[in-house]
Amino acid sequence: MEARHLRYALALAEHGHFGRAAHALGIAQPPLSKQIADLEREMGARLFDRTRQGVFPTAAGQAFLARARRALEEMTAATVDAGRAARGETGRLRLGFIASALLDPLPNVLSRFGRARPDVRLELHEMASSRSAATLISGELDVAVTLGPPRGSGAEHLVSVPVGHDHLIAVVSSTHPYAGQASVSVDQVRRQPLIVAAGEDEPAVTAGLRTLLGDDAVDGASVARDVHTIIGLAACGVGVGLGPSRMLSAPRPGTRFCEVTPRAALPELILSFNGQDRSPVLGAFLDTVCRSCPDVGAALDRRSGHSWGSGSVPSAAH
Template identity: 65%
Template sequence: MEARHLRYALALAEHQHFGRAAASLGIAQPPLSTQIAALEREIGERLFDRTARGVFPTAAGEAFLVRARGALTEMSRARVDAGRAARGETGRLRLGFIGSALLDPLPGVIGRFRRTHPDVRLTLQELECPSAALLAGELDVAVGRGSPRGAGAEDLVTVPIGADHLIAVVSTAHPFAGRPSVGIGQLAQEPLVVSADAASTYLRPLFNPDPTVLDTAAIARDIHTIAGLAACCAGVGLGPNRMRMIARKDIWFCDVEPRFRLPDLRMSVRVTDSSPVLAAFLSVVRQNCADVGARLDDLLARHPAAAGR
């Protein structure tokens, strides 16, 4: 039994005449009569009474037609659902990120994606090392600072989504408050507040030849904690320039001289992930992140689900 057999039976029930039903279906009358007869043999029941006044469903036919209408409706919905899934309009996306990405660019990306893909189940999680969770299969997208490291990193595709440089944040009661900038030598004389990954990796070259300055630094989970501890006079906080977006009256931001570029904010996905939802998300990232450049264009061009976008 095929969908066309259901449509034939419904057309015949509606028009109550083989000729009119056939015309509505765009086929000749003999093939319609043949198909209805074949359908009745397959069902094992007479579905229509053929009379001089017209063709009318039997009791068995009426019961069959109720199910036929429902089946065709479900088949239509199935086609719609399949198309939406293929376009990335439904499904699930798990996104992990570091806290500073919530200042920029994730608000624009997530907001636009939610507006354009409201039926996607979007799971959001702040993590200190989102790339590790991506490698473990716990995420579909990871946004962190610098390139992922460790076993399996070669199985990821990573693109930059934002450049940034280092700034300092202090309490408005601190001697640095009111200054437009502060030197690295001055910072080395102060108690510091930094994130764990900054202390262990990319800030070490900043304080050469004495990187032990960072060994006594207070460790904060995210930029909001850095700013909060600075406001408490716990030390001079060091973080990305996008930290200036934190609105507090009790802190002051200073440029760090000479300017120290931080590792790029980067987005990583698995090379083998062909999810249409991921392709849809990457397209939104491309529209919102000017820094992403041709590298994400290349990734989108090669993504199996992104063809034709």
């Protein structure tokens, strides 16, 4: 039994006449009569009564037609669903990210992707860079946003591109002596109680701070989980918060930001994914990233050998 047999039987039931049904189907009447007869032999039951008044479903025919109608509807839905999945309009995306990526660029990327792909299930996991890199390598994530490129066994199979550049800035309460200054020197910062991100979560940042400020300043600092906590503790007057310049996009009443001189670059914000992943959902997400972050598309082209912005799936890493 084929789908056309179901369509033929439904058309015959609708029109009640072999000639009219054949015309509606765009076929000749004899082939239609033969197909219905073949179907009845396969079913082992007469599905239609042929009378001078027309053709009418039998009891067996009515039972068959009810199922046939649902079967065709399911086949149509299956075709639609398959097409949507192939275009990355359904499915899931597992994203690991550090908290500061929620300042930039993730808000624009996620809102844009959500509007374009409302039926894709986003599974979002905030985690430290080292953990998200390991989870991506193990295949438990589809994409990771980390400080610095992922490292460790298996990282060579990842495609990694920068999605954000940062330098160190300070945040203080509006009553702090530095609050009226546009910038503070490293020596000024070193003499203050400090607030920094957890060292074990972002070792590259901590290592840079130790080089810049010295071990004593960093070892005596208050430790915050993320940039939002750094800003919050600074607002409480605990000390001088140190974090990435993307903190400027999250001003909080009662705080002031200061540049730190000389300017100290921080590890780049890196987006990574498995270069062998052919998922259409991943391809759609990366296209959204490229549209939201203009410089990323060219970097992905160079790194993956694929032209982004067309909604197609990623090619293998080089």
